[in-house]
Amino acid sequence: MTRSLSRHRRAVALPVGMVMATALAFLPNVQAVAADAPSVSADATSLSYVVNVKAGKAPSATVRRAIAEAGGTIVTSYDRIGVVVVHSANPDFAKTVRKTRGVQSAGATRTAPLPSAATTDVGTPKVLSATEAAAAEAAEGQDPLESLQWDLPAIKADKAHEKSLGSSEVTVAVIDTGVDDTHPDIAPNFDRAASVNCVSGKPDTADGAWRPTAEESPHGTHVAGEIAAAKNGVGMTGVAPGVKVSGIKVSTTAGFFYTEAVVCGFMWAAEHGVDVTNNSYYTDPWYFNCKDDPDQKALVEAVRRASSYAERKGAVNVAAAGNEEYDLAADEIADPSSPNDTTPSDRVIDPSECYDIPTQLPGVVTTAATGAKGIKSSFSNYGLGVIDIAAPGGDSTAYQTPAPPATSGLILGTLPGGKWGYMAGTSMASPHVAGVAALIKSTHPRATPAQVKALLYTQADATPCTKPYDIDGDGKVDAVCEGGKNRNGFYGWGTADALDAVTK
Numbered sequence: 001m002t003r004s005l006s007r008h009r010r011a012v013a014l015p016v017g018m019v020m021a022t023a024l025a026f027l028p029n030v031q032a033v034a035a036d037a038p039s040v041s042a043d044a045t046s047l048s049y050v051v052n053v054k055a056g057k058a059p060s061a062t063v064r065r066a067i068a069e070a071g072g073t074i075v076t077s078y079d080r081i082g083v084v085v086v087h088s089a090n091p092d093f094a095k096t097v098r099k100t101r102g103v104q105s106a107g108a109t110r111t112a113p114l115p116s117a118a119t120t121d122v123g124t125p126k127v128l129s130a131t132e133a134a135a136a137e138a139a140e141g142q143d144p145l146e147s148l149q150w151d152l153p154a155i156k157a158d159k160a161h162e163k164s165l166g167s168s169e170v171t172v173a174v175i176d177t178g179v180d181d182t183h184p185d186i187a188p189n190f191d192r193a194a195s196v197n198c199v200s201g202k203p204d205t206a207d208g209a210w211r212p213t214a215e216e217s218p219h220g221t222h223v224a225g226e227i228a229a230a231k232n233g234v235g236m237t238g239v240a241p242g243v244k245v246s247g248i249k250v251s252t253t254a255g256f257f258y259t260e261a262v263v264c265g266f267m268w269a270a271e272h273g274v275d276v277t278n279n280s281y282y283t284d285p286w287y288f289n290c291k292d293d294p295d296q297k298a299l300v301e302a303v304r305r306a307s308s309y310a311e312r313k314g315a316v317n318v319a320a321a322g323n324e325e326y327d328l329a330a331d332e333i334a335d336p337s338s339p340n341d342t343t344p345s346d347r348v349i350d351p352s353e354c355y356d357i358p359t360q361l362p363g364v365v366t367t368a369a370t371g372a373k374g375i376k377s378s379f380s381n382y383g384l385g386v387i388d389i390a391a392p393g394g395d396s397t398a399y400q401t402p403a404p405p406a407t408s409g410l411i412l413g414t415l416p417g418g419k420w421g422y423m424a425g426t427s428m429a430s431p432h433v434a435g436v437a438a439l440i441k442s443t444h445p446r447a448t449p450a451q452v453k454a455l456l457y458t459q460a461d462a463t464p465c466t467k468p469y470d471i472d473g474d475g476k477v478d479a480v481c482e483g484g485k486n487r488n489g490f491y492g493w494g495t496a497d498a499l500d501a502v503t504k
Contacts, residue, residue, distance in 0.1 A: 045089045046087050047087070047114065048075075048085065048087055048260055049072065049086045049093060049107065049108050049109060050084065050260060051067065051072075051083075051105075051298075052084075052104045052105045052301050052302055053103060054082050055081050055082035055305065058079045060102050062100065062101060063102045063103060066096075066100035067086055067097060070092075071090035071093055072090070073088065075200065075202055078264075080267075080309060082305065083263055083302045083305055083306065085202070085260040087114065094295060094298070095294075104301070106298050107294055107295030109260055110256070110258055110339075111339040112341040112342050125218060125222065125422060126423075128145070128419070128421050133420070137405060143231055144235060145236040146236060148406050148407065148408070149236060149237065149412050150403065151392035151411055151412075152239070154372070155239070155497060157237075160502045161237070163503055164439065164443070165231055165240070165242030165243075166240035166439050166502075167445065170275045170442050170445075171243065171246055171275055172245050172275065172277070172435070173245075173269045173274040173276070173277045174227070174245060175265040175277055176224075176248070176249070176251065176281065177212055177216055177251040178216060179212075179245070179247025180212065181247060183221065183225070185232070185234055185238075185420075186221070186224055186230075186245065186414055187230075189243065189244050190245060191244040194244070194268075194269070194273065196209065197209035197249045198249060198262075198264035199249060199252055199261050200260070201258075201260030201264050202264065203268055209249065211416075212249070216255075217251070219251075219280070219423075220247060222413035223428075224245045224414065225413045225414025225420075226239065226411065226413045226432065227431045227435045228245040228438075229414055236420060239436060240438040240439050240498075246272075246274065248268055248269060250262055250281075259299045259302055259303060262303055262357075263302050263303060266303070269315055270310040270315060274315050275438065276316045276434050276438050277317045278318050278430055278434040279317060279359075279364075279430065280319070280425075280430045282357065283357045285342070286340075287337050287338045287340070287356060288349045288354035292353070296354075300361075303361065304357070308363060311449050314449060316434075317365065318430050318431075319364050319365065319367065320359065320367055320369075320393075320429060321381040321387060321426045321429075322380075323369075323425050323426055323427075325379055325381065325382075326382075326383075327479070327489070328360070328381055328383030328387075329384045329386050329489060330383070334347075334348055363449075365388050367388065367389055367426060368380045368381065368382055368390045368393075368426060368429065369392070369395075369424075369429035371392070371395030371399060371409055372401060372406070372409045373400040373401075374463070375466045376390070376466060376469065376471075376481075377394065377426075379395075379426075380393065380429070381426065382481070382489045384482040384483045384488060385489075389433055389456065389496055390460075390490065390492060390495050390496070393426050393428040393429030393430075394408075394425070394428055397409035408422050409424075410422035410428075411423055436496045436497070436501050437456055439501035443501060443504075456493075457492075459497045459500035459501060460496055460497055461494045462485050463491040464484070465481035465484075467481060
């Protein structure tokens with residue numbers, strides 16, 4: 001299957017013919033170039049850059065002078081990790097400043113100028129209608145829509161909730177398109193102090209700055225509900241309905257996740273007591289960032305420093321593997337979508353040298369998606385040694401039909417404006433793992449990120465390769481799974497287990 005990529009490509013729009021009419025899930029597929037206006041002045045030809053210097057100190061006078069002489073304006077500096085965010089209209093800025101003593105790498109974070117054009121959205125999530133909501137029959141002790149959530153028993157979250165809902169001392173940050181904290185299923189668990197808008201690369205702490213506007217994607221709100229929708233007699237139930245959730249908005253109005261915003265997001269999480277971050281996106285504009293390109297190399301280094309710092313400060317970073325059916329352990333992959341903010345070019349990359357960030361960064365928990373039958377979702381990326389764990393992300397209902405009373409093979413989540421609806425993608429798998437990690441942290445409050453990850457993997461239910469993998473039933477193998485029962489390319493260490501998270 002071939003799909004065009006949205007900026008937050010971790011949620012997938014399944015072709016209409018593959019999904020029952022009552023279970024369509026589409027996310028906006030942004031076609032035009034766009035970026036929010038930066039917090040400092042920039043003309044129409046300005047680009048954004050990261051300049052990486054030695055960590056632990058402010059950029060030296062030599063570096064600051066070189067930035068200014070090359071036509072750059074410093075937006076902010078993350079001295080603890082040595083990442084400086086700069087705007088410049090000089091097309092040779094990065095090339096020039098790289099020659100400066102003390103500059104380890106520098107690169108443009110985008111190929112489109114600041115600011116840029118508006119977006120064109122195609123499709124919306126499948127909103128749960130009042131009739132569908134009324135038809136849902138909840139068992140005793142369940143929230144009204146819980147019977148539609150086949151994904152909870154798939155990871156034993158329903159059984160886990162009989163033991164523990166998770167601790168309110170644990171916070172999961174949703175680094176995403178923004179979170180509507182006024183939603184009745186999110187408001188009870190929202191952590192305002194750990195929420196922020198990082199779109200410009202510099203924290204904006206204005207009240208509500210973390211919320212998406214009506215024109216922006218509901219993606220982050222959906223993810224937040226999957227993680228921590230309160231068990232409060234309203235709507236649905238999250239994987240960890242007793243923990244806190246925060247919103248760290250890093251996506252432009254057009255849905256681009258640029259490096260400076262992602263760095264800001266990880267740094268904010270690190271400094272505000274976040275225990276788990278969920279990252280259901282890739283860092284634009286390059287799907288894969290290659291180390292032999294000086295710009296892309298700088299982007300990898302900046303995000304690596306930020307995510308590693310967040311882990312050192314106590315956060316487990318969980319990320320979605322992607323929805324393009326790529327074997328991330330292959331010798332080569334065709335990448336026709338980069339750069340996605342101007343004109344993509346056809347290129348072939350080596351995924352061991354060119355990284356999807358933050359997904360393929362060291363220490364990050366890389367999550368593949370499964371459907372209602374417990375096998376790899378048709379769209380999910382995979383790869384032996386790359387995938388760490390699997391969790392429900394939904395699939396075409398025609399491919400993987402859930403057991404009644406659930407009706408859709410997609411994942412139910414919260415939507416802005418007090419609504420609920422279905423989406424699918426590794427975007428939806430990652431928050432399930434983030435929720436389980438939050439339950440582990442609740443059970444073991446003194447556990448380090450390394451210990452939480454170790455428990456996450458050892459407690460996962462071993463899931464053997466699906467062979468042959470013919471998801472559409474046309475007699476042709478759609479993907480090849482390598483590895484054994486205890487670790488393989490489709491499911492990593494196995495399927496996340498919420499019950500073990502609260503009992504072991």
